[in-house]
Amino acid sequence: MFQALKNNLVPPKRGWAVREALLQNLERTWREPDEGIWEIRTRRRHFTHSKLMAWVAFDRAASSLEAGIFNESGDRWRRRADEIHGEICAKAFDSKIDSFVQFYGSDQVDASLLLIPLVGFLPASDPRVRGTVREIEQRLLVADEFVFRYTDQDLDGLPPGEGAFLFCSFWLVDNYVMQGRYEEAQQLFERLLLRCNDVGLLSEQIDPHTGRMWGNFPQAYSHVGLINSALNLARRTGPTVERAAQHGSSQLSG
Numbered sequence: 001m002f003q004a005l006k007n008n009l010v011p012p013k014r015g016w017a018v019r020e021a022l023l024q025n026l027e028r029t030w031r032e033p034d035e036g037i038w039e040i041r042t043r044r045r046h047f048t049h050s051k052l053m054a055w056v057a058f059d060r061a062a063s064s065l066e067a068g069i070f071n072e073s074g075d076r077w078r079r080r081a082d083e084i085h086g087e088i089c090a091k092a093f094d095s096k097i098d099s100f101v102q103f104y105g106s107d108q109v110d111a112s113l114l115l116i117p118l119v120g121f122l123p124a125s126d127p128r129v130r131g132t133v134r135e136i137e138q139r140l141l142v143a144d145e146f147v148f149r150y151t152d153q154d155l156d157g158l159p160p161g162e163g164a165f166l167f168c169s170f171w172l173v174d175n176y177v178m179q180g181r182y183e184e185a186q187q188l189f190e191r192l193l194l195r196c197n198d199v200g201l202l203s204e205q206i207d208p209h210t211g212r213m214w215g216n217f218p219q220a221y222s223h224v225g226l227i228n229s230a231l232n233l234a235r236r237t238g239p240t241v242e243r244a245a246q247h248g249s250s251q252l253s254g
Contacts, residue, residue, distance in 0.1 A: 002060035005069055016070065023061055027080060030054040036103070037112050038149055046104040048092040049112035055084040056119050085121070089128075098131035102150055109135045110150045111168035114175050120244035124178035133175050140168075145191050146208040147172050163205030163214035166192065170225025174240045177232045189229050202226065 001011060001019055011019070036047035058081035060066060067074030091104045102110035113132050117124040124130075140148045146164030169192055176185035195211070196202055202222035204215030232240050 002063065002066055005065055010069070019061075019070065023057065023077065026054055026057055030080075030084065038110075040155055042155060045106075046091070047110075048088060048100055048103060049110065049115065051084055051088050051092065052112075052115060052119065052121055055081055055088065055121060058084065059120070088121070093128055097135055098128075099135035100128065100132045102152075102155075108150060108152050108155075109139055111136060111140055111147050111165065111171065112149075114147075114168070114171035117178055117244060118171065118174055118240045123244070124175065130179070133172075133179070136172070141172070142208045145169065145188065146206055163207045165205055165215075166195070166202055166219070166222040167225040170222075170229045173225075173229040174232050177229075178240060178244070182233075185229075186233060189233060192226070192229075 001015070004011065030051065033044035033046050034050050035041075035044060037049045040047075058077045062074035062077035062081055064074070067077075088100075092100050094101050094107060097107060097109075099109055100113045100116060102108045102113070109132065114136065116122055116132065117126075117129050122129050136147065139151055142148065142164060147168035148162075148164050149168060169188065173185050173189050173192070176182070176188065195206055195213075197213070201218040203213035203217040204219035204222060206212070207214055228240065
């Protein structure tokens with residue numbers, strides 16, 4: 001809805017009711033554990049990415065753009081956004097490894113943590129973000145190119161062994177851009193481009209050892225990642241920078 005409003009698409013009357021229902025439901029449920037972005041098949045947990053996206057919803061709802069269109073102050077949603085922001089900083093950051101973690105109480109990292117600066121939760125220059133990127137580079141990055149989703153395969157409930165998700169590698173490109181690591185971003189992006197097939201299509205995953213495409217093919221998310229990273233590299237103020245700058249959070253230090 002925020003992106004629609006940003007591009008001058010006024011919501012229909014029913015959109016008002018849908019927005020209110022979504023936000024009220026999220027207000028009730030954001031504290032609950034879930035399966036996370038990767039649909040973990042074991043027990044539910046308080047995944048950092050899930051809390052992060054709940055913050056995004058309330059943060060955008062509280063923005064001056066949305067609040068103005070929907071004739072409200074946005075204060076209610078700002079309070080929720082600030083509450084979640086504080087909780088993530090307090091419960092999802094492990095000072096021992098200097099990184100955000102996959103879920104509350106974990107010592108593992110997750111590629112979805114790369115979204116923290118991309119959605120504007122914290123600036124890319126924040127030491128906690130830099131520490132998280134370093135930890136992901138050390139534990140999830142293979143052959144300086146492929147980023148796995150997470151480290152703990154037992155967590156998933158599936159047999160071990162999977163490819164690296166290409167979307168995650170493009171998230172890393174975007175993080176490099178936002179940190180001013182343009183040469184590294186360009187080099188990684190160009191290596192990923194070489195993984196396209198003869199008609200320029202990408203799969204969901206890549207086997208980092210053989211280079212073979214795995215998973216869904218073609219995969220829309222991989223191409224969305226490619227396009228976003230291309231724009232970020234070409235404009236230096238591409239989609240991720242714009243998205244990070246759009247929120248109205250008070251940027252609590254945690």
